[in-house]
Amino acid sequence: MAVLLLAGGVELTGGRAEAKDNVCLRLSCRSNVISAYDQSVSTGETSEEAVQALIEPDGVYSSWHRQFQPVLTTVAPATDAAQLIKQGRSHYQAGQFAPAIAAWQQAATAYKEQGDALNQALVGSYLALAYQQSGNLDEAWRLINTSLTLLSSFNTSQSTRIRAQVFNAQGSLQFAQGQTEAALKTWQQTTALYQQLGDQPRWLGSLINQVQAQQALGLFLRARQTLDQVEQWLQQQPDSALKALGLRSLGNVLLAVGDVTTAEQVLEQSLMLLERKAPIGNVQSLNPSDDRSAILLSLGNVARAQNDVPTALKWYQAVDTNALPLTRTQALLNQLSLLPQASADTQALILVIQAQLEALPPSRASIYARINLAQSLLRSLDSINAAAQTLAVAVQHADGLADQRAKAYALGYLAHAYERTHQWAEAQTLTKQALLLAQSVNTPEIAYQWQWQLGRILNARGQRMEAIRAYEAAYQTLRSVRGDLTATSPDVQFSFRERVEPVYREFVALLLQSPSNANLKQAREVIESLRLAELDNFFRTACLEGQSVAIDTINQTDAAIVYPIILANRLEVILSLPNQPLRHYAVAVTQQTVETTIEQLRQNLEKPLTTPEGKQSGQHIYNWLMQPIAAELDQRSIKTLVFVLDGALRNVPMAAMYDGRQYLIERYGIAIAPSLQLLNPRSLQQQGLQTLAAGLSEARHGFGALSNVGSELNEIQAEVPSRVLLNQTFTSAALQDQIKQLPFPIVHLATHGQFSSDANETFVLAWDKPIKVTELASLLRSRDDLSENAIELLVLSACETATGDKRAALGLAGVAVQAGARSTIASLWSLDDESGARFMSQLYRQLVNAKVSKAEAVRQSQLALLRDPNFRHPRYWAPYVLLGNWL
Numbered sequence: 001m002a003v004l005l006l007a008g009g010v011e012l013t014g015g016r017a018e019a020k021d022n023v024c025l026r027l028s029c030r031s032n033v034i035s036a037y038d039q040s041v042s043t044g045e046t047s048e049e050a051v052q053a054l055i056e057p058d059g060v061y062s063s064w065h066r067q068f069q070p071v072l073t074t075v076a077p078a079t080d081a082a083q084l085i086k087q088g089r090s091h092y093q094a095g096q097f098a099p100a101i102a103a104w105q106q107a108a109t110a111y112k113e114q115g116d117a118l119n120q121a122l123v124g125s126y127l128a129l130a131y132q133q134s135g136n137l138d139e140a141w142r143l144i145n146t147s148l149t150l151l152s153s154f155n156t157s158q159s160t161r162i163r164a165q166v167f168n169a170q171g172s173l174q175f176a177q178g179q180t181e182a183a184l185k186t187w188q189q190t191t192a193l194y195q196q197l198g199d200q201p202r203w204l205g206s207l208i209n210q211v212q213a214q215q216a217l218g219l220f221l222r223a224r225q226t227l228d229q230v231e232q233w234l235q236q237q238p239d240s241a242l243k244a245l246g247l248r249s250l251g252n253v254l255l256a257v258g259d260v261t262t263a264e265q266v267l268e269q270s271l272m273l274l275e276r277k278a279p280i281g282n283v284q285s286l287n288p289s290d291d292r293s294a295i296l297l298s299l300g301n302v303a304r305a306q307n308d309v310p311t312a313l314k315w316y317q318a319v320d321t322n323a324l325p326l327t328r329t330q331a332l333l334n335q336l337s338l339l340p341q342a343s344a345d346t347q348a349l350i351l352v353i354q355a356q357l358e359a360l361p362p363s364r365a366s367i368y369a370r371i372n373l374a375q376s377l378l379r380s381l382d383s384i385n386a387a388a389q390t391l392a393v394a395v396q397h398a399d400g401l402a403d404q405r406a407k408a409y410a411l412g413y414l415a416h417a418y419e420r421t422h423q424w425a426e427a428q429t430l431t432k433q434a435l436l437l438a439q440s441v442n443t444p445e446i447a448y449q450w451q452w453q454l455g456r457i458l459n460a461r462g463q464r465m466e467a468i469r470a471y472e473a474a475y476q477t478l479r480s481v482r483g484d485l486t487a488t489s490p491d492v493q494f495s496f497r498e499r500v501e502p503v504y505r506e507f508v509a510l511l512l513q514s515p516s517n518a519n520l521k522q523a524r525e526v527i528e529s530l531r532l533a534e535l536d537n538f539f540r541t542a543c544l545e546g547q548s549v550a551i552d553t554i555n556q557t558d559a560a561i562v563y564p565i566i567l568a569n570r571l572e573v574i575l576s577l578p579n580q581p582l583r584h585y586a587v588a589v590t591q592q593t594v595e596t597t598i599e600q601l602r603q604n605l606e607k608p609l610t611t612p613e614g615k616q617s618g619q620h621i622y623n624w625l626m627q628p629i630a631a632e633l634d635q636r637s638i639k640t641l642v643f644v645l646d647g648a649l650r651n652v653p654m655a656a657m658y659d660g661r662q663y664l665i666e667r668y669g670i671a672i673a674p675s676l677q678l679l680n681p682r683s684l685q686q687q688g689l690q691t692l693a694a695g696l697s698e699a700r701h702g703f704g705a706l707s708n709v710g711s712e713l714n715e716i717q718a719e720v721p722s723r724v725l726l727n728q729t730f731t732s733a734a735l736q737d738q739i740k741q742l743p744f745p746i747v748h749l750a751t752h753g754q755f756s757s758d759a760n761e762t763f764v765l766a767w768d769k770p771i772k773v774t775e776l777a778s779l780l781r782s783r784d785d786l787s788e789n790a791i792e793l794l795v796l797s798a799c800e801t802a803t804g805d806k807r808a809a810l811g812l813a814g815v816a817v818q819a820g821a822r823s824t825i826a827s828l829w830s831l832d833d834e835s836g837a838r839f840m841s842q843l844y845r846q847l848v849n850a851k852v853s854k855a856e857a858v859r860q861s862q863l864a865l866l867r868d869p870n871f872r873h874p875r876y877w878a879p880y881v882l883l884g885n886w887l
Contacts (some may be wrong), residue, residue: 008057010666014390019790024056024751032497036156036580040232049551055607061713062231062625064590071441074138080110081106081107081110081111081114081119081742082107084103084104084106084107084110085101085104085107085123085126087101087103088101088102088103088104088126088130089126091103092126092130094172094363094365095359095363095365095366095367095401095403096362096364096365096403097130097133097364097400097401097402097403098134098135098401098402098403099401100126100130100150100336101127101130101131101134101494102550104123104126104130105127105675106125106128107119107123107152107543108120108124110672111123115150117150117153117154117157118150118151118154118159118162120147120150121146121147121148121150121151121162121166122147122162122165122166124143124144124146124147124150124166125143125144125147125162125165125166125168125169125568127140127143128140128141128143128144128147128169128171128173129172131143132169132172132173132176133405133442134402134403134404134405134441135405135441135443136441137173137176137177137442139444140169140173140629141173144166144169144170144173144495146159147162148163148166148549150809151163151166153228157197159194160197161197161199161602163193163195164190164193164194164197164202164206166167166456166655167186167189167190167193168187168190168206168209170186171184171186171187171190171209171213173184173208173667175185175212175213175216175479176442177498178346178480180213180216180217181213181217182869183213184210184213184214184217185786186215187206187209187210188210189415190206190209191203191206191207191210194206194822197228200233202319204233204234204246207226207229207230208230208249208253209258210226211223211226211227211253211257214226215257217240223257224774224775227250227253227254227257227259230250230253231266232248234246234247234250234319236756239273239276240273240416241274241276241288241291243271243273244269244270244271244273244274244291245270245274245291247266247267247269247270247273248266248267248270248294248295250266250760251263251264251266251267251270251298251302251611252267252301254266255298255301255302255305257758258759259760260302260306260760261760262307262362262516263302264299264302267295267298267299267302268291268299268615270295271292271295271296271299274288274291274295275292276294277295289322289323290320290322290323290324290327292320292321292323293319293320293323293324293328293331293504294323294327295315295326296315296316296318296331297315297317297319297327297330297331297334299315300312300313300314300331300334301334303315304334304338306584309338309491312334312338312339312381313335313339316331316332316334316338317331317335319331321699324643325356325360326360326365326366326369328356329353329356329369330369332349332352332356333353333369333372333373333376334351335349336349336350336373336376337372337376341379341380342380345474346635350373350376350377350386352784353373354373354390357369357370357373357390360710362397362400362401363397363401364401364403364406367394367395367397367398367401367403367406367410368409370390370391370393370397371391371406371409371410371413372388373387373390373395374387374388374390374391374413374417375387376412377390378413378416378417378420379508381420381421384417384420384421386415387413387417388414391410391414391417392397392414392689394406394410395407395410395411395414398410404437404440404441405441405443405446405740407437408434408437408441408443408446408450409434409436409446410436410537411430411433411437412431412434412435412438412446412453415427415428415429415430415431415434415450415453416432416433416453417539419431419453419456419457422460422799424457424460424461427453427457428454428457428458428461431450431453431457432454435447435450435451435454436451438450443695444477444480444481445481446468447477448474448478448481448503449499451471451473451474452470452471452474452476452502452503452506454470455468455471455506455510458470459506459510462508464513467510467683468507468511469509471503471510472507473505474503474507475503475504475507475526475529477628478500478503478504478529478533479529496534496537500533500537501530501533501534502684502720504526504527504529504530504533505530505565505567505568506524507526508523508527508565508572509567509568511526512565512567512572512580512584515584517569517581517582520582520584521710523565523572523574524563524574524582524676527563527565527646527708528676528677530841531644531674531675532675533634534810535674535810535813535814535817538757538759538810538811538814538819539759539773539774539814543863549677549678549681550676550677551642551644551673551676551677551678551681552576552676554576554678554681554887556640556887557579558578558637558638558639558640559578559637559638559639559640559641559642559886560575560576560577560578560629560633560638560640560641560642560674561575561576561642561643561644562575562594562625562626562629562641562642562643563575563576563643563644564625564642564643564645564646564649565646566594566595566646566647566648566649567591568589568590568591569590569591570587570588570589570590571586571587571589571594571624571625572585572586573585573586573587573624573628574586575627575629575869577632577636577638578636583629583631585628585650587624587628589624591647591763593625594649595647595648595806597617597620597621598615598621598649598651598652599648599806600614600617601614601621601652601656602619602651602652603654605652605653605874605878605879606829606875607875607876608875609873610872614874617654617660618657618658618663619657619658619660621649621652621744622657622658622659622664625657626657626664627659629658633668636667639668639669639856640668640669640670640671640853640855640856640886641654641664641668641669641670641671642671642672642673642886643670643671643673644672644673644674644675644676645674645809647807648807650672650809650812650813651801651806651808651809651828651880652828652873653828653878653879653880654670654672654881655670655862655874655877655878655881656874656878658771663866663874665859665862665863665866665871665877665878666863666866668859669853669855669856669858669859669886670858670859670881670882671854671882671883671884671885671886672881672882672883672884673883673884674813674816674883674884675817675818678822678884678885680820681884681885681886681887682885682887683887684745684792684793684847684854685745685792688745689720689721689745689847689848690720690722690723690742690744690745691716691721691723691744691745691746691747691748691844692722692723692725692735692738692739692742692744692746692747692748692749693713693716693717693719693722693723693724693725693748694724694726694730694734694747694748694749694750694751694766695709695710695712695713695725695726695727695730695731695748695749695750695751695798696709696726696727696730696750696751696752696765696766696767697709697710697726697727698727700752700765700767701765701769701770701772703752703765706750706751706752706798708833708834708836708837709726709750709751709762710726711799711837712750712797712836712837712840712841713726713750713846715837715840715841716748716840716844718839718841719841719844719845719848720746720847722748722845723738723744725738727767728767729767730766730767731766731767731768732766732768732769732771732775732779733768733806735766735771735779738777739779739780739791744791745791745792745793746791746792746793746794746795747780747791747793747794747795747821748795748797748840749764749794749795749797749799750797750798750840751764751765751766751798751799752764752798752799752830753796753799753800754763754799754801754802754811755799755800755802755809755810755812755814755815755826756801756805756808756810756811757802757805757806757807757808757810758805758811759773759774759811759814760772760774761802761811762777762814764776764796764799764813773811773814773815773818774818776815776819777815777819777820778816779819780794780820780821781819781820790820790821791819791820791821791822792821792822792823793818793821793822793823793824793825793847793854794815794816794819794821794823794824794825794827795824795825795826795840795843796815796824796826796827797825797826797827797836797840798827798830798836799826799830800825800827800828800829800830800879801828801829809828812826812828812881812883813883816883821884822883822884822885823854823881823882823884823886824882824883825843825854825858825881825882825883826880826881826883827879827880828878828879828881829875831875831876831879832880834863835870835871835876835877838864838865838868838871839862839865839876839877839880840861842860842861842865843857843861846860846861853884853886853887854859854882854885854887855882855886856881858880861877861879861880862877862880865877
């Protein structure tokens with residue numbers, strides 16, 4: 001077994017080393033991002049550092065912060081104290097927090113001895129932010145409270161400016177501890193004070209802080225409005241390099257919150273302005289090469305977010321060799337992360353990066369850069385020794401700077417190097433020490449990774465119960481920071497399936513090795529949390545949650561809940577029957593086989609002719625999911641099956657499962673629950689039923705005409721009293737106005753639309769524009785979704801899942817959850833023909849005239865097509881799915 005060689009003779013007694021990786025840092029808590037911004041503002045800098053942290057946690061400082069730098073102190077200080085503040089700020093910007101604290105403590109003592117309360121309060125806010133970075137939140141809060149007390153007896157413009165800076169730091173601490181609403185209120189106070197002072201740069205920065213809090217609270221529309229306010233102000237400024245750098249900050253924030261298209265446009269405008277080399281005020285950009293290179297890095301991140309690797313590499317490679325060393329190093333590291341492991345170009349690039357790292361002075365940024373390199377090296381077993389040597393130097397530098405956060409990362413990744421070579425004892429020792437360190441500095445976003453790693457190691461060593469406890473701890477930590485893993489960086493999107501999802505699935509696999517009732521309940525709870533985390537990651541924000549109830553508690557004696565879980569080597573199914581304990585069964589089939597079969601079924605369902613292969617694929621899935629319980633379902637007279645689907649299973653209609661004689665829809669009503677919780681489920685009230693029906697029959701925005709939409713809406717009007725918005729009258733504003741004015745129980749949208757695993761590619765088409773999923777959610781939630789007037793049923797009749805997107809149904813689940821409707825009916829693929837109009841006509845006839853559930857109404861509408869010789873093929877009736885409340 002290979003022995004890891006440690007560089008520089010560093011002795012890692014008890015694992016006193018640490019490591020941090022690029023992906024890992026980019027999964028960092030949003031509070032770190034915000035504190036970075038607040039630290040920059042409160043220490044006399046501007047928002048560029050914080051916005052940079054959103055995309056590049058390693059941090060690159062440009063002339064943006066130098067040019068926006070206001071007067072550091074508002075009261076004339078003693079020379080020595082002013083020099084100490086300057087020294088502390090330099091250390092802080094370099095990521096050297098212990099020396100920054102030492103310098104600022106001396107300055108605070110000097111001001112206290114001079115009786116200078118204002119500057120003492122100011123330096124207290126600097127210290128609070130430095131302590132926050134060091135993980136000492138108790139001391140940070142003490143300093144904030146002391147600063148506010150010192151300021152309480154002053155009421156001047158000078159004290160107002162300092163109070164605003166203290167509020168910024170206070171908001172950062174509140175955000176770091178999950179007090180998001182309090183943080184938003186504090187930053188709103190900050191914005192008001194800077195507006196009162198006429199300090200527009202800091203006013204802009206405080207607005208950017210508000211965006212992060214609004215995103216965390218699920219306030220999409222408000223976050224978008226705040227960003228629009230920032231953009232409007234910037235666009236009104238004369239063209240200059242300063243405006244270019246402001247636009248770059250805006251572009252980075254837009255990318256972080258998921259608006260990739262607008263981010264690209266803003267960043268391209270930023271680059272265009274900067275390349276004119278316009279002066280910043282009366283001063284030329286201090287480092288135009290670095291400013292330009294920082295924008296190129298951001299554009300590379302945009303291309304990466306779009307999965308456009310060639311373009312991303314083009315932007316990264318365009319970074320100027322005259323840029324600051326750290327900027328250049330970050331560009332090279334980004335390139336390395338996208339290149340194949342074994343290519344000659346990769347090996348040459350590693351040598352260049354190693355040389356550049358040697359030239360960087362010790363700082364948090366350089367430590368993180370070393371750990372980023374180590375992570376790339378760890379991809380190959382041949383490079384593990386080189387990774388360990390790189391990490392050992394990172395440990396040395398972290399110890400020298402007393403940077404516990406960086407140390408927690410470095411130590412954990414060094415442990416991972418031992419894990420990769422199956423040196424389990426050493427890996428376990430180092431992981432435990434990294435975990436203790438992460439917990440000691442209050443960094444759950446780091447701690448969960450080492451809890452997970454400890455679980456893997458213990459399981460590999462055959463210590464199953466101890467492994468379950470470690471996974472349980474990782475799971476609980478992830479739940480506590482779920483909202484903090486959503487919107488901080490586009491790299492969360494890249495790494496979610498590698499860095500978050502496996503924690504849940506591996507934990508479930510361990511639990512189901514001993515499927516007791518308690519373990520079954522916990523396994524289902526864990527996967528349920530994964531569903532919510534997936535949606536959070538999809539929206540880059542915490543999902544909206546209203547009053548909901550567990551579907552197990554719905555009093556219905558003829559419905560069964562089927563909960564499949566796809567694991568690497570088997571398919572697990574948990575079954576909930578009325579008034580019965582949970583059941584469980586497993587099928588020995590690999591994830592790859594499941595996904596291949598699902599893909600074959602989907603392709604055959606969409607073909608115009610019935611094929612034996614299609615029925616065969618449908619029968620495979622039936623045998624896995626339904627055959628083990630078919631007899632008991634019959635025995636208990638089950639009429640409705642509610643599926644809580646996992647992974648690729650969401651991309652195919654359960655109705656098309658085939659038992660060898662008939663389709664599943666011929667035996668059961670079928671519903672899909674996005675999760676185990678439903679919004680206030682109740683039956684549809686036929687009395688007073690009204691529909692808001694909107695659609696496009698004409699070609700619009702590059703999409704073809706939907707010739708049958710007119711007849712579809714006419715059929716709906718014939719069955720249900722309806723307000724119709726067709727073509728020019730169907731605009732986003734008109735839709736919102738109608739929803740606000742009248743409590744329509746049903747909203748029916750007959751228009752082009754797409755569900756995708758990318759929120760930016762999930763939309764419905766209105767006459768004036770495509771309405772993206774987050775905006776659609778805001779429009780449909782114009783009414784209180786907890787009221788009696790909540791939308792009972794949302795129908796999306798011409799939408800479809802994106803072609804080639806294996807996780808496209810995530811977009812469908814996202815729409816269903818965020819729309820605030822009790823139930824959603826949508827199509828997995830779109831057919832603009834007579835069958836669609838017939839299905840909808842039959843659906844509304846069932847809903848209005850028959851005392852049936854929504855699931856049964858959909859079933860009868862599908863059966864009407866299936867029994868028609870012209871529409872018997874599943875491609876006509878199978879795509880329609882009911883999500884949510886089936887009553």
